[in-house]
Amino acid sequence: MYTSAANVAERRTAPPSLAISTVIFALRPSEKSGRPTLWIPLVRRIREPFKGLWALPGGPLTHSESLQDAASRNLQETTGLAPSYLEQLYAFGGLHRSPTQRVVSIVYWALVQPTEAALADESENVRWFRADRLGDLAFDHNAIVDYALWRLRNKLAYGSIAYHFLGEYFTLAQVREVYEAVLDRQLDPANFRRQIISTPEIEETGEYLQGGKHRPPRLYRFTGRPGLDPDNRSTP
């Protein structure tokens, strides 16, 4: 790669460039246990810096799209997926995030449903990884994923985020599996049940899930909206 002295000087004085990246979470059955676990799609860097390493999907912000639209777009472009939840995570702007130039990255995090996630594109340069086994990523992306995980766990405990991992109808055991996968610990089914039932956004459908090898569980529906984020506030 050719780099003139003039280019270096330009880079030093040019305004920091602005990029959008996204941490995408989906639940997929673990290879071993079959229980759902957290997975994240990454893309392989095909040029320097960090050529060959895996990195979060991302790209520059184009002039005609909002930050959220840009995040949505690069989600679509890399994985072919539409997110069921999308929220801004943080703007990372440390001086030495990239060795070659100053980059400010506005990072989003997203949840996708398993039906979607099953259809996700995968290729030589796009692959899904278990969130707890990522290895060394490009740039500061390990730290970014850690923070996204922290936020996801937090939101799960307070807010009503878990349902965006699931389809329209779900059993309480499925909700519990989401919590167990994300928080990485077992929860008491009876107590968990009591808590979820008591939240007003959860509606009992008359239906039952048939086909299990045990008592058929009731199916529920989520009736709430996300919204806390400024971007999601006015959206109806």
Place this chain on the structure above:
Amino acid sequence: MYTSAANVAERRTAPPSLAISTVIFALRPSEKSGRPTLWIPLVRRIREPFKGLWALPGGPLTHSESLQDAASRNLQETTGLAPSYLEQLYAFGGLHRSPTQRVVSIVYWALVQPTEAALADESENVRWFRADRLGDLAFDHNAIVDYALWRLRNKLAYGSIAYHFLGEYFTLAQVREVYEAVLDRQLDPANFRRQIISTPEIEETGEYLQGGKHRPPRLYRFTGRPGLDPDNRSTP
């Protein structure tokens, strides 16, 4: 103001520019009741767009400083103050935030202590306003302040943010006044006391505050650290 067709075309294709703004909160005694209330310093716009209107302090991000440093700097430059707490709020990047060009603003919010706040610079173009009586601000700054207020109230309820409004030593009544000012409602002194006492980060000094016209209250000290924010995580 002169604008050539070429300039318009350039603006339309140029990358979005990046700015840092800060919502600064301090408690000051209300003029009437003397009780502490929330105040915010604003700067007057001296050029278009929104010339004459009040706006959040801010400016461009320079090449050699981190986002947090830039926020600190424009805090220092506009008010002369050093923040006791500084955290990233959100990156605002809507397409039409500014009528003249595309601007992405990374906004921080800060708390300053009253001893500091008393020394704050004020001038023709820098003035403090009560947070609940701001009037119409430039750009989308009303929405930004609303969101900052929401975050402040949230952090107060969960985290241990209140002490950054206070000096090193404080009485429990002073802590309660902070909560009452921010949450804008009265709290039961006895119950509030019980809660604060039970948090491990609060340490009872042997001292008492003398000089009141009633029983002298104990003085306490805060021993915790902020840190949740990625920027504040590794900072010791």
Place this chain on the structure above:
DNA sequence: TCAGTTCTAGTCATTATGACTTTAACTACC
């Protein structure tokens, strides 16, 4: 029919919370 499984409902002890009462310790005023 019975063993195995999960779903669902319920009990019980512990803890946190809100409303309230009482006593302590100081000042100011008559």
Place this chain on the structure above:
DNA sequence: GGTAGTTAAAGTCATAATGACTAGAACTGA
């Protein structure tokens, strides 16, 4: 110098939320 006024501090009580646990209901597969 006594008393009223004020806030600090400690404690009571009922209610709500939580975690650990028990037991019956409802299905499948052998």
